[in-house]
Amino acid sequence: MGSRANGAAAGKVTSTSNGSATVDKDVDFANYFCTYAFLYHQKEMLSDRVRMDAYYNSVFNNKHHFIGKTVLDVGTGSGILAIWSAQAGARKVYAVEATKMAEHARELVKANNLQDVVEVIEGSIEDITLPEKVDVIISEWMGYFLLRESMFDSVICARDRWLKPTGVMYPSHARMWLAPIRSGLADHKMSDYEGCMDDWHGFVNETKSYYGVDMSVLTKPFSEEQKKYYLQNSLWNNLHPNQVVGTTAILKEIDCLTVSVEDILKVEATVSSTIIKEDTRLCGFGGWFDVHFKGRKENPAECEVELTTAPSINDGTHWGQQVFLLHPAVRVNEGNEILVNFSMSRSEENHRLMNVDLGYEIKLSSGKTLPPVRNKFYIE
Ligand SMILES: C[S@@+](CC[C@H](N)C(=O)[O-])C[C@H]1O[C@@H](n2cnc3c(N)ncnc32)[C@H](O)[C@@H]1O
Numbered sequence: 001m002g003s004r005a006n007g008a009a010a011g012k013v014t015s016t017s018n019g020s021a022t023v024d025k026d027v028d029f030a031n032y033f034c035t036y037a038f039l040y041h042q043k044e045m046l047s048d049r050v051r052m053d054a055y056y057n058s059v060f061n062n063k064h065h066f067i068g069k070t071v072l073d074v075g076t077g078s079g080i081l082a083i084w085s086a087q088a089g090a091r092k093v094y095a096v097e098a099t100k101m102a103e104h105a106r107e108l109v110k111a112n113n114l115q116d117v118v119e120v121i122e123g124s125i126e127d128i129t130l131p132e133k134v135d136v137i138i139s140e141w142m143g144y145f146l147l148r149e150s151m152f153d154s155v156i157c158a159r160d161r162w163l164k165p166t167g168v169m170y171p172s173h174a175r176m177w178l179a180p181i182r183s184g185l186a187d188h189k190m191s192d193y194e195g196c197m198d199d200w201h202g203f204v205n206e207t208k209s210y211y212g213v214d215m216s217v218l219t220k221p222f223s224e225e226q227k228k229y230y231l232q233n234s235l236w237n238n239l240h241p242n243q244v245v246g247t248t249a250i251l252k253e254i255d256c257l258t259v260s261v262e263d264i265l266k267v268e269a270t271v272s273s274t275i276i277k278e279d280t281r282l283c284g285f286g287g288w289f290d291v292h293f294k295g296r297k298e299n300p301a302e303c304e305v306e307l308t309t310a311p312s313i314n315d316g317t318h319w320g321q322q323v324f325l326l327h328p329a330v331r332v333n334e335g336n337e338i339l340v341n342f343s344m345s346r347s348e349e350n351h352r353l354m355n356v357d358l359g360y361e362i363k364l365s366s367g368k369t370l371p372p373v374r375n376k377f378y379i380e
Contacts, residue, residue: 005035005149023351025124029098032149032352037099042078045140048318052080054307055140058170058293059084061303065136065168065295066090074125074139074158075151079105079118081138086117093118094134096125096158125158137163138170143352144236145322146176146252146289147344148379150352153261168299169256171291177310178287180246180273180338181239186283186325193230197223234322234356234379237286239311245280245332246273248310251287251342257296267344275336282332284325285340285358286311324358324377330370337363347378354379 035041045051059066059081067089073082074096082095082105095118097105102122109118121128137159143149159169200222204215249271254264275282290308295301309319332338341359346352356377362370 005032005041005143028352033099036075036077037101039078039101039104042101042104044318046078046080049315050309050317051140051307054291054293054305055081055138055170056084057303058301058305059088059138061305062293062295062301063088064302065170065299069135070094070132071136071138072096072130072134072158072162074137074155075141076105076120077101077140079108079120081140082118082120083109083112083114085136085138086114090117090136092132094130095120096128097122098124125154130162133164134162134167135164136168136170142174142289142291142319144319145234145287145344145354145379146174147264147267148352148354150346152264155256156259156261159257166299168295170293171307172256172294172296172301173292174254174256174289175291176251176267176287176289177248178251178271178273178285178340178342179244179248180275180282180332181243181284181286181323182245182277182281182329183237183239183243183283183323183325185235185237185323186327186329189230189235189325190327193226196226196230200226228378231325231327232375232377234287234324234377236320237323238316238320239286239323241311241313244286244311245277245282246275246338249273249340265346267342269340269342271340271342273338273340275332275334275338278334280332281329282326282338282362283329284323285360286321286323288319288321322379324356324375326373326375330362332362333365335365339363344379 066085068091071085071090071093073085073093076082076095076097078101079095082093085093095105102120106120109115109120139155141151141155143151204219207213207215251269251271252267288309290306293301293305309317311321339361343357344354347355356379358377359372359374361372
């Protein structure tokens, strides 16, 4: 199971203007940030070797970006990225953390004898003030399927306020990917849903015979509620590459130096994929992301590093992939074309969670096109 911040009840949006949200900060703090205040949770991220190796290599193989420079670590957590930046030769590192984890970070910095370089600041990046602009912004802001948690908004805010015009972003680029998959999970989830409805019908019968109240008028809303829970929530999964049955497609490319919050409020793409397996089942779609550390055009990385969360036979990441299951699955064959209309936007109730509209159309090798299908999913 993945282990990113719980956002399920976080940050109720109190009003919206121009597509961007005004958030109730107290609710957001109580529900979103609180997860990050636990060492237990920081340790899970610190134990993700793929994530750690990528950030470590990006810093230590590109020391020219750090030696004698000023760095801002947005959301320092335990302080790990700030500590590496200092060890790579930074002159000054501002390590900003919204939660009480800042106290642990301060201790860790001192225990590693870097207190003269790293200054830990407890506060939201949106609210704090720095005495100077910085050469580098480093941050690990990526949520499930890249944008869940909406933490990138805070990095953009930091960039616009504190990055020098010549500054470098770590990571510098990000991409979202989608591919058709096969998975036994679709059948499991459908049988969980059916079992739950069987149980409901038994409950309705018993309530009528024992207590004289007919509950059957609630069958439809109960079924809708449970359908959403079992069939429409996207699932965390560590897919094996063999489960990917078609070519992969890029849904979104982000240049971290120039992107605006407006650009990431909604991700919309029409992409196509060709089935690459003979006689298989299309059970859904898998979504994942990668980020790159390339520096900037005028000041490139000496060694570019990629952090990918794609299906892998080796160690997966704690992000895994997000799986959007189809009910029912569809029989497909090598060479069939799938045209996907994808749209992802923020939940109106909670800006850190996402709603996905996923429409698809299958063109068979005979040239015949199957009727289009549209599905709604929730990344919660
Ligand atoms: C995914 S964790 C990464 C922690 C650490 N940088 C690492 O790589 O292990 C993100 C951290 O950013 C913090 N954070 C998120 N939004 C923030 C904001 N607006 N201001 C300050 N800290 C924030 C969270 O509390 C959390 O500790």
